[in-house]
Amino acid sequence: xxSHEAHPEFPPGASEREARLDAMDxxxxxxxxxxxxxxxxxxxxxxxxxxxxxxxxxxxxxxxxANGTLTRxxxxxxxxxxxxAFTLAAMxxxxxxxxxxxxxxxxxxxxxxxxxREHFWNMWFVLACESPGHLDRTLAAIEAATxxxxxxxxxxxxxxxxxxxxx
Amino acid sequence: MSVCISPSEARLARxxxxxxxxxxPLVEDPxxxxxxxxxxxxxxxxxxxxxxxxxxxxxxxxxVPNHYRLGYRHNGMTVWDVEDExxxxxxxxxxxxxFVSHCYRRPRREGWPYNLFxxxxxxxxxxxxxxxxxxxxxLEPALQAEDMLISSHILKKTGLRLPHPGENRC
Numbered sequence: 491x492x493s494h495e496a497h498p499e500f501p502p503g504a505s506e507r508e509a510r511l512d513a514m515d516x517x518x519x520x521x522x523x524x525x526x527x528x529x530x531x532x533x534x535x536x537x538x539x540x541x542x543x544x545x546x547x548x549x550x551x552x553x554x555x556a557n558g559t560l561t562r563x564x565x566x567x568x569x570x571x572x573x574x575a576f577t578l579a580a581m582x583x584x585x586x587x588x589x590x591x592x593x594x595x596x597x598x599x600x601x602x603x604x605x606x607r608e609h610f611w612n613m614w615f616v617l618a619c620e621s622p623g624h625l626d627r628t629l630a631a632i633e634a635a636t637x638x639x640x641x642x643x644x645x646x647x648x649x650x651x652x653x654x655x656x657x
Numbered sequence: 658m659s660v661c662i663s664p665s666e667a668r669l670a671r672x673x674x675x676x677x678x679x680x681x682p683l684v685e686d687p688x689x690x691x692x693x694x695x696x697x698x699x700x701x702x703x704x705x706x707x708x709x710x711x712x713x714x715x716x717x718x719x720x721v722p723n724h725y726r727l728g729y730r731h732n733g734m735t736v737w738d739v740e741d742e743x744x745x746x747x748x749x750x751x752x753x754x755x756f757v758s759h760c761y762r763r764p765r766r767e768g769w770p771y772n773l774f775x776x777x778x779x780x781x782x783x784x785x786x787x788x789x790x791x792x793x794x795x796l797e798p799a800l801q802a803e804d805m806l807i808s809s810h811i812l813k814k815t816g817l818r819l820p821h822p823g824e825n826r827c
Binding site for chain 2: 507509511519522523525526528529531532533548551555557560563564565566567569570571572578580592595602603604606609613646647648649651652
């Protein structure tokens with residue numbers, strides 16, 4: 491059986507158990523999904539807003555980063571205004587080659603995410619490149635290496651970005 | 658929408674991306690930490706962050722949750738073939754639904770008729786269909802075809818990495 495069928499969908503390395511959160515934890519997490527305020531002393535401002543000790547907020551964040559409840563805390567960048575280029579792309583990969591092609595993409599630094607989806611187009615990945623030219627070369631390299639057609643679906647318009655999970 | 662930034666700010670932005678790609682340390686004064694790495698003071702670092710946010714290079718400084726640990730174990734990529742004339746009006750309405758995390762217009766291709774993508778998230782598989790139905794209700798008059806792709810395996814998830822071998826990363 492190919493290895494990808496042996497694992498449930500799950501971020502590699504992260505704990506699968508649902509985190510235990512109390513009401514105060516939920517308030518911190520809901521607030522921080524919207525972002526740290528860009529004021530001179532952001533933790534103090536956040537503490538005042540939530541009625542919590544700023545040191546406690548930072549300590550909880552450190553716990554959640556350590557136990558995998560959060561995968562990251564920091565600036566969320568969009569490199570397109572700096573000349574970078576992103577796209578969403580898909581391939582229809584024959585089952586007997588699926589793991590090989592997934593392995594090839596895993597080795598490419600330009601591939602930021604790759605998901606298996608249950609569809610004729612069964613492999614969906616995001617490319618993050620330094621420039622539009624670099625993106626075109628990367629797509630061509632993937633097509634040449636896999637001998638598969640890549641569906642290139644760059645965004646024409648953004649209507650919404652921002653995962654906010656109500657907790 | 659985008660505000661122009663100067664070439665020197667673009668260089669600082671690249672250094673900031675490299676500095677923070679693994680995250681911002683949970684120090685008491687994060688702007689002073691950034692400033693000390695960029696060779697400026699905390700006030701200047703904060704001013705830079707504000708300008709980069711205005712220019713759309715920084716969306717926000719925030720937590721990235723692990724959906725699974727927070728109970729959101731189900732996601733679907735809903736895709737829709739919507740009449741072009743209606744999309745500019747309907748796309749933002751779909752994007753504003755609380756369970757939609759990402760919503761984009763993308764080109765149709767041969768073998769791929771869908772021009773609107775909306776990613777939805779739920780705590781149980783049974784919640785996905787009602788969410789999809791709410792999107793369908795919004796799009797109905799201009800809807801030509803639809804599908805939903807469920808992800809079954811994460812094959813890679815590293816996020817943005819700038820390919821600059823040999824440079825320092827904190």
